[in-house]
Amino acid sequence: MANSRGNRRRFGSVRKLPSGRFQVRYPDPVTGLMRPGEETYPTKTDAEVALTLIEADIKRDQWTDPDAGKVIFGDFADEWLRDRKLEDTTRERYEGVLRLHIKPTFSARFLSEITPARVRTWRTRLLEGGVGEPTVVKAYQLLRSIMSTAVDDELIKRNPCRITGADTYDVPERPVLTIREVYALAAAIQPQWRALVLLTAFTTLRLGELAALRRRDVNLDARTLWVRRNQAELSNGKLITKAPKSRAGFRPVAFPDLIVPDLEQHLERHAAKGQDGLFFVGPRGGKLRRSNFRDDWTAAKAKAGVSSDVHFHDVRHTGNNLAAQNGASTRELMTRMGHSTTRAALIYQHMTSDRDRAIADRMGDAARRALFDDPAAGGSGASE
Structure with a gap:
């Protein structure tokens, strides 16, 4: 009798099931009621070890209710x-x-x-x-x-998504256009989109940022535009105009004097009227959409002899490359693109407008040199 009392566990119990396997029972740390273990064990020793581990988890506040994970x-x-x-x-x-x-x-x-x-x-x-x-x-x-x-929420103990490297992938290198190809595309596309191609290349704005641009956002004298909003298109066709996601997205961007005549001509012939009018409008005077621009872009690539694999976003990629080649530092390039890192989100610094304009000027000079070497590539249209 004394031996049976001496061998009795102070935490939980172990019992043998009709199947011959062993099951543990222990007090639920929340309700205090006895609850059976989730598993059974081939030997009594295995069951006692499992019970000891459950007790340790409870004492270290690491116990998770096995029923908590039974959520669909x-x-x-x-x-x-x-x-x-x-x-x-x-x-x-x-x-x-x-x-x-x-x-x-x-x-x-x-x-x-x-x-x-x-x-x-x-x-x-x-x-x-x-x-x-x-x-x-x-x-x-x-x-x-x-x-x-x-x-x-303490429904499970550990995250099962633990595959090393599964959250990243190597982004394939996108094509970089030459200045001649950019101007060939600008000459080949419908006239209302010529300024869109050139502004993308020389300011590296996203299509959504360009679609949301207003007349009052563009200062031709200062050769600067302000990105104040972005247009997004949902799969159901609904258009949403919203503020940039971060402070880095709200920014001034300078452009070279090389494209000022093109922008003047665009404002005169194609932009919506009034200071709050859209800088770029769709074919019927509505908002610019990918769908009402896509066919003209595809036709322009074929006419200009540019690879069909080139996406419109690659024009922005080309502009970023051109800025980097002409002296833009990493931080300056990120500011120009509207990108931010964790650090930049906490300590955000605008680069000076003079420095940005100098980058734009060097981009314009590089374009002039490329066009001067081959006037047939579209140089005559650059000054129209």
């Missing part, structure tokens, strides 16, 4: 998305990634069932199924963020 991933992901304050375009992108690439595999599973092995298998199948690596990376990043919240 699809429901949790929907709630996660609803609770986030996101830009409309970001929300739309997340919804698409969840619907197409994450929910088909994980929607009906409990959070606790999403293991590192299942995440690895899911990622491999996406890649083998022909989903592009950039899309797979975005899907992995989104899944990791959702599961990170599940950890914070």
Whole structure:
């Protein structure tokens, strides 16, 4: 009798099941009620070791309710998305990634069932199924963020998204156009888009920033424009005009005097009227959209003899390259592009307008030299 009392555990208990396996029971640290362990064990010793580990977790405040992870991933992901304050375009992108690439595999599973092995298998199948690596990376990043919240909510102990390098990919090098190619495109495209091509190359603004540009944002005398807003287009065709995402996006950008005659001509013939009128308008006087510009861009590439693989965004890439080649420092280049790092977001510094104008002047001089060497490349149109 004394021996049985002496061998009795002070925490929990172990019992043998009819199957011959052993099960642990222990007091729930929240309710105080006895609860069975989630697993069974082949020997009593194994069960006692497991019970000791559970007791240690409770004492170190590292115990997680095994039932907490029994939350359906699809429901949790929907709630996660609803609770986030996101830009409309970001929300739309997340919804698409969840619907197409994450929910088909994980929607009906409990959070606790999403293991590192299942995440690895899911990622491999996406890649083998022909989903592009950039899309797979975005899907992995989104899944990791959702599961990170599940950890914070103490629904699971660890994030199962632990694949080294799965959150990054090598961005393929985009083509860089020559100045002659830029001017060939500007000459080949519809006249109302000539200034769009040249401003993209010499200010490196995004298409959405150019689409939101107003007359009053462009000062031809100072050769400076102000980026104050950005236009985004959702997949349903809805247009949203919003402020830049960060302080880095709200910025002045200088341009060379080389393109001033083109901008003057554009203002006279193609821009909307009034100081608040849009600098660029669509074919029927409405807002510039990718859809009402795309066909003209494709036709211009063919007419100018430029590779069909060149995207309009590559004109911006070309301008960034030109600025870098003509003396722009890394910080100056990032400011001009409207990019920011973590540090820049905390300590943001505008470069001086004189320095920015000097960069623009050197870009213009380099363009002049390229055009002077080959006037047939569009040089005559540059001064019209």
